[in-house]
């Protein structure tokens with residue numbers, strides 16, 4: 001059998017993120033795909049010589065890797081952007097009553113389908129998400145998955161309504177039986193945040209994640225009020241970060257959302273533990289008009305990637321996240337570049353969740369998960385073109401991609 005029969009050639013502009021300072025752009029390129037994987041990318045003339053008799057699919061625009069969203073709450077997709085204000089009020093008045101509804105499995109299934117469909121429409125193919133406390137809803141999100149997601153049921157033991165805590169699997173045997181029952185490559189241990197758990201619960205989460213080599217996701221220092229509350233709840237800890245660190249919860253497989261209100265010793269601790277930060281600029285802006293100090297992340301060489309944090313984030317579109325990322329940091333006089341924006345919304349997120357060997361950019365051997373954007377700029381217009389992709393209303397940005405491909409197959413959102 002002729003093996004070239006299984007090869008598809010996509011001709012378009014190709015934009016490939018390499019690191020935070022570097023991307024590679026080929027204005028007229030071909031991405032050769034076989035059995036869902038990229039086998040080669042390069043200038044059209046060169047690739048076409050290697051595969052002369054294969055039909056070329058010409059795409060009108062530029063392809064780039066599909067986005068990775070390092071922190072979101074799929075169960076809040078329906079209420080994203082409904083409110084801005086104080087975190088703790090927002091949780092109590094909007095989010096927890098909404099998440100309560102996910103005990104209903106037919107609602108959960110309908111919402112999971114809508115979440116994946118909207119994510120793919122917006123060009124997001126991969127990510128890390130919180131579920132509600134309900135194991136049933138979490139399993140539904142795993143079984144309905146389109147793209148490559150890692151999801152965990154939120155663990156909540158205290159300081160929350162009984163209608164949530166009574167369904168939480170924070171106890172050792174409960175959490176272990178959930179972990180035994182799911183595919184570990186798509187599951188993250190998910191303590192909601194320090195105020196919802198006692199030290200004993202956090203220790204259980206850390207132990208189970210570490211013994212099973214699972215990702216662990218939680219929140220850290222999103223607001224000043226939260227930091228004050230954690231100080232009251234955990235007087236023995238030196239600071240918020242130390243609440244997690246003293247029980248061994250921080251490591252290279254830990255993803256911490258926000259990290260807006262940290263002091264210098266906390267940044268040093270995160271760097272030492274090689275923990276990942278999910279930076280959620282649109283969410284921080286929506287809830288507090290606050291800004292995560294990007295210059296501190298850079299100063300202490302802490303690893304990070306971008307995230308929507310829906311529902312606090314007003315949109316699941318990573319183009320919207322990028323719009324706010326550029327605007328917020330530039331308004332504070334902090335330099336950000338288009339190259340960094342692309343890398344932090346694609347490959348960096350893949351690295352954070354351990355998928356960079358199989359996805360995140362156009363290296364041969366990786367999954368052909370990509371998104372088509374309008375326009376095929378000249379080399380000297382590239383950075384401006386990328387910025388222009390991020391200009392517009394939320395509705396425009398959520399629908400800007402012209403198409404999304406998973407494993408070389410164009411998907412119907």
Ligand SMILES: [Zn+2]
Nearest residue numbers: 073219257309
């Ligand atoms: Zn969150």
